Amino acid sequence: MVTVEALKDIKAEATEWRRYLHENPELDYRLQNTARFVVEKLESFGISHIEAGIAETGIVAIIKGGGGDGPTIGLRADMDALPIVETSNKPWASKIPGCMHACGHDGHTAMLLGAAKYLAATRNFKGSVALIFQPAEEHGRGGRQMVQEGIMDRFGISRVFGMHNGPGMEVGTFAICNGAIMGSQDNFDIVVKGKGGHAASPHKNIDPIVIAAQIIVGLQTLVSRGTDPTKSLVISVTKLAAGQNYSIIPENVEIGGTVRTLLPELRNFAEQQILASAQGIARAFGAQVEVEYHRHIPVTINQVEETNMAIRAASKLVGSASVDERVGGVMGAEDFAFMAEARPGAYMFLGNGPTPACHNPAYDFNDEALSYGIGYWVNLVENGLSA
Numbered sequence: 001m002v003t004v005e006a007l008k009d010i011k012a013e014a015t016e017w018r019r020y021l022h023e024n025p026e027l028d029y030r031l032q033n034t035a036r037f038v039v040e041k042l043e044s045f046g047i048s049h050i051e052a053g054i055a056e057t058g059i060v061a062i063i064k065g066g067g068g069d070g071p072t073i074g075l076r077a078d079m080d081a082l083p084i085v086e087t088s089n090k091p092w093a094s095k096i097p098g099c100m101h102a103c104g105h106d107g108h109t110a111m112l113l114g115a116a117k118y119l120a121a122t123r124n125f126k127g128s129v130a131l132i133f134q135p136a137e138e139h140g141r142g143g144r145q146m147v148q149e150g151i152m153d154r155f156g157i158s159r160v161f162g163m164h165n166g167p168g169m170e171v172g173t174f175a176i177c178n179g180a181i182m183g184s185q186d187n188f189d190i191v192v193k194g195k196g197g198h199a200a201s202p203h204k205n206i207d208p209i210v211i212a213a214q215i216i217v218g219l220q221t222l223v224s225r226g227t228d229p230t231k232s233l234v235i236s237v238t239k240l241a242a243g244q245n246y247s248i249i250p251e252n253v254e255i256g257g258t259v260r261t262l263l264p265e266l267r268n269f270a271e272q273q274i275l276a277s278a279q280g281i282a283r284a285f286g287a288q289v290e291v292e293y294h295r296h297i298p299v300t301i302n303q304v305e306e307t308n309m310a311i312r313a314a315s316k317l318v319g320s321a322s323v324d325e326r327v328g329g330v331m332g333a334e335d336f337a338f339m340a341e342a343r344p345g346a347y348m349f350l351g352n353g354p355t356p357a358c359h360n361p362a363y364d365f366n367d368e369a370l371s372y373g374i375g376y377w378v379n380l381v382e383n384g385l386s387a
């Protein structure tokens, strides 16, 4: 087992890596410089089995333990930044206009590199570790694509673990729960097709704006009246487009929105009822409606055994009092969900201290959290693959 004190030197290096990545953020799949940086570091640690170019700029690297044969566990970090203008004013603030690491993926990458350096030097475990560096998490696509490109089978990964920093959680603390920890994300588009005409003679038209307003209100009642109040469903209308002139009732209105839940069965409910509600309301007014429902990211579900492995690894590092084992699920979606669908897994939150929230322009990953994240990864491997 490693201690936070024993990671002092690696933390200092990881801080440099983290700040370099923070200054040089890249978006979605276009992570050429970031991926090159990660591969160079992995090579410098003496890791020879590195495969780059998975899902365009993703990387998987294998470290074989010194304790003989055993299973392979996957540790995943995301590498991409966000299209936000940074306002942190830190000396290492982004040098790329309109692009910044506002979700701490620079810290996630640096922590997995730190763990890689330690594990490659010590190899005090049996079996192997697969280090998974993924692109395009913010799109919700990179994780799925790496799974589709067969990383679980190709590298023989039997379990998979993810970690995300948590602003507002004290540094040196962890939080996890068994079951659903991050929500699903589905999006929908509705087109209300009325009959346009002069605004002064509404009786000669079918006004899609009034119908759209009723549909939007109707969607609210799917949650407040149609869903068990002890279960969580969010339906938010986030897009609305109609009309361009004071005197013209338009032909069409476009409505767009998102659905979030921690319960997979509520995705089916939302899909069916959004369609039924929009169709019913439109029909009552003599309008037509088109509804498209797009399933984007599934619920991230932690499995019992992997959750317990994660709790043990964190507890050995910081003590069980600093590990919240029953944190409530978060409605935000995370494309680690695709990896946790492919293999049993667990997703952990790591305290980032009192920083601004993720996706805020003043956000910055807290370097004090680095040694905790590195220590967690190391303990997970040395504990989960004990030689």
Ligand code: NI
Pocket: 103, 104, 105, 137, 164, 358
């Ligand atoms: Ni993130």
